Amino acid sequence: MVTGDGAYIKKINRSVILKNIIEHGRISRADLSKITGLNKATISVQVASLLDDELIYETQLEHNTVGRRPIMLSINGPAGYVLGIDLDYNQIQYTVSDLQGNPVQSDTIQLETDDYDTIVRQLIEQIKHYSAQYVNSRYGLISVMIGIHGTVNKDESILFVPKFQWRQKALKATLQKELSIPISIENNANLSAYAESVYKHQKNSNLLNLNISSGIGAGIMIDGKLHKGYHGYAGEMGHMIIFPDGDRCKCGNQGCWELYASEPSFFAQLEKEQGKSNIKFDDVQKWIDTQDPVTYKVLNQFIKHISIGLNNIINLYNPETLVINSRVLRMYPNVIDQIKSNLHSSMSQYQEIVISNLGNKACVMGACALSIKRFLQVPELILTYANAVELQAAQF
Numbered sequence: 001m002v003t004g005d006g007a008y009i010k011k012i013n014r015s016v017i018l019k020n021i022i023e024h025g026r027i028s029r030a031d032l033s034k035i036t037g038l039n040k041a042t043i044s045v046q047v048a049s050l051l052d053d054e055l056i057y058e059t060q061l062e063h064n065t066v067g068r069r070p071i072m073l074s075i076n077g078p079a080g081y082v083l084g085i086d087l088d089y090n091q092i093q094y095t096v097s098d099l100q101g102n103p104v105q106s107d108t109i110q111l112e113t114d115d116y117d118t119i120v121r122q123l124i125e126q127i128k129h130y131s132a133q134y135v136n137s138r139y140g141l142i143s144v145m146i147g148i149h150g151t152v153n154k155d156e157s158i159l160f161v162p163k164f165q166w167r168q169k170a171l172k173a174t175l176q177k178e179l180s181i182p183i184s185i186e187n188n189a190n191l192s193a194y195a196e197s198v199y200k201h202q203k204n205s206n207l208l209n210l211n212i213s214s215g216i217g218a219g220i221m222i223d224g225k226l227h228k229g230y231h232g233y234a235g236e237m238g239h240m241i242i243f244p245d246g247d248r249c250k251c252g253n254q255g256c257w258e259l260y261a262s263e264p265s266f267f268a269q270l271e272k273e274q275g276k277s278n279i280k281f282d283d284v285q286k287w288i289d290t291q292d293p294v295t296y297k298v299l300n301q302f303i304k305h306i307s308i309g310l311n312n313i314i315n316l317y318n319p320e321t322l323v324i325n326s327r328v329l330r331m332y333p334n335v336i337d338q339i340k341s342n343l344h345s346s347m348s349q350y351q352e353i354v355i356s357n358l359g360n361k362a363c364v365m366g367a368c369a370l371s372i373k374r375f376l377q378v379p380e381l382i383l384t385y386a387n388a389v390e391l392q393a394a395q396f
């Protein structure tokens with residue numbers, strides 16, 4: 001067992017060293033030793049192995065005023081790539097990231113169909129296309145993670161995707177038959193929560209991310225880990241009942257939160273009040289800019305309905321950070337103050353409420369980050385929030 005223990009310790013040391021190299025961006029062997037408490041010989045052996053595997057690279061600092069210029073270690077981003085996919089209702093987003101978490105390629109492909117077999121064929125074709133592009137890097141395209149807007153079982157099969165009306169689909173197994181690259185399936189709100197914790201709220205281990213778009217879903221991080229529940233469906237908060245005997249929901253109940261606080265409900269109400277049909281996000285932005293009273297009235301009602309659910313969630317989870325990812329709310333000035341003014345309970349406690357800056361890139365970025373974490377086998381991941389991501393997100 002001694003050899004087994006030795007191998008185990010080596011593996012732990014390697015992951016701790018990698019974690020710190022990622023976190024610091026550039027770090028010397030001496031600082032690694034100081035931070036990890038590992039002796040210099042151990043650091044030296046592990047670093048040599050990581051260099052050999054081309055997972056890290058060395059640079060020498062240019063401007064060090066005194067003494068020898070230390071050799072710095074960084075993650076070798078282009079050593080390998082991961083592909084994050086957001087399989088949304090009317091479009092599929094693809095983002096390829098290097099091992100430093102920098103997106104190097106993003107494409108959005110419109111979906112004309114909800115037919116399962118057709119979409120599977122499209123996915124296979126695209127994954128092969130990306131895989132071929134990175135074949136010359138050390139590790140190539142390492143893995144693919146797909147975000148699903150529905151319930152995903154713990155074995156990564158799909159239970160239900162409401163918008164597609166897909167039930168019990170073994171998407172991972174189907175793709176895996178055709179592709180040699182490892183495929184993972186995860187709920188999109190979970191991936192968004194993971195992205196927020198890796199890229200933005202890195203020191204907050206109790207984070208709840210709420211996606212408010214065509215429905216409402218939550219990703220819950222408790223003590224730094226995704227909380228999935230017994231079957232894997234935790235976070236389906238759009239279906240908590242906020243109005244007894246309210247509107248009929250597709251889930252079979254009445255008065256579900258997302259019937260009052262999701263984007264389709266907002267647009268339906270706005271169209272009714274404005275007497276117009278086919279209102280777009282740009283129209284909403286224009287009316288907000290010109291302080292249109294009808295739009296503000298509908299927005300305030302929307303925020304009131306959102307706040308009812310938020311109050312329940314805060315009471316349930318006492319989150320450190322509550323991130324809300326909503327395109328409509330992002331447009332609204334002082335939205336956080338408006339939300340807070342609707343949270344009256346002296347019982348509900350939270351540290352901060354913020355609107356996501358990752359926007360509709362959150363799912364693909366979370367998918368890439370989770371793939372990187374698994375590949376590097378690090379206990380936790382902190383990645384630099386690349387400006388490129390924010391710019392892309394701002395464009396929606």
Ligand SMILES: [Zn+2]
Nearest residue numbers: 239249251256
């Ligand atoms: Zn429901």
